[in-house]
Structure formats: C-alpha cells, structure tokens
Amino acid sequence: MRLNRNLLILLGILFVIGSVFFDYKQKRDFNQNISQLQSEQKEIESVAKLQKMWLAKGMIKKINKIANSVSASKKVNSTVKRSKAKLKFKNLTYSELNRVLSKLASLPVRFNYLNIQKEKNNYLMECSCVW
Numbered sequence: 001m002r003l004n005r006n007l008l009i010l011l012g013i014l015f016v017i018g019s020v021f022f023d024y025k026q027k028r029d030f031n032q033n034i035s036q037l038q039s040e041q042k043e044i045e046s047v048a049k050l051q052k053m054w055l056a057k058g059m060i061k062k063i064n065k066i067a068n069s070v071s072a073s074k075k076v077n078s079t080v081k082r083s084k085a086k087l088k089f090k091n092l093t094y095s096e097l098n099r100v101l102s103k104l105a106s107l108p109v110r111f112n113y114l115n116i117q118k119e120k121n122n123y124l125m126e127c128s129c130v131w
Contacts, residue, residue: 053108059083059131066103070096085109085129091122104129 063085067078070089074096077088089100097116104111104127113128 050108059107059109062107063087063104063109063129066100069103070100083131086127087129088124088126090124092125093122097123097125100125107131 060080060082063080064078067075067080067085067087070092074089074091076090077086079086087100089096092100109129109131111127111129113126115124115126117124
C-alpha cells in the first residue's frame with residue numbers, strides 16, 4: 001500500500017516536471033515563430049517597396065531626360081516605350097559616355113543589352129534596358 005502511494009507521488013511529480021518542460025518548449029517555439037514571422041514581414045515589405053520603385057511611373061521621363069542630355073547629332077536612335085528603352089549614341093566623348101552610363105546605372109533598370117565600342121577618341125554606345 002505504501003509502495004503504491006509512493007509510486008503515485010513519484011508519477012505525479014514526474015508528470016508536473018514534464019508539463020513544466022513542455023510548457024517551456026511551447027513558449028520558446030512560439031517566440032521563435034513570432035520572430036520568424038516578423039522578419040518575413042519585413043522582407044515582404046522591402047520587396048513591395050522595391051516593386052514600387054521598379055514600376056515607377058516617372059521612369060520614361062527620366063530616361064528621356066538622359067537621352068536628351070546628349071546632343072541630337074550624336075543620337076542615332078532613342079526609343080522609350082512603356083517599360084523598355086533602346087538607346088544608341090555615336091561619337092560620344094569619354095565624359096559624355098561616363099555621364100550617360102552613370103545616370104542609367106543609378107536608375108532601377110535591368111540592361112538586356114549593352115555594347116560600347118571605341119573608335120579612335122570617340123565611343124559608340126548601344127543599350128537596351130527594361131524596368
């Protein structure tokens with residue numbers, strides 16, 4: 001009889017200890033899930049901001065401004081439609097080429113094609129980009 005009572009007390013104590021550890025593990029997992037969800041939410045917000053930036057409505061104006069910054073005699077072809085731009089310039093000096101490329105590189109565009117050829121002291125530049 002006494003052995004059964006001691007066994008029941010021991011089982012009760014083990015049950016209480018097990019429930020405390022289970023509760024601790026559940027709280028820890030819950031906190032980890034919350035922190036993971038918060039980091040995923042921040043990542044989704046940053047992706048949404050990048051999408052807005054890439055779909056900027058003023059991109060056509062910005063690229064046209066870059067294309068118009070080069071004199072008309074050096075412009076071979078310049079077409080900007082919706083989310084695509086094709087630019088071709090000839091007889092550019094090094095500083096003009098550098099200015100055009102740095103302005104294009106600062107915009108959120110993806111270059112599909114970029115070709116730069118040096119002809120004596122001048123450069124020929126062709127590029128196709130999308131945003």
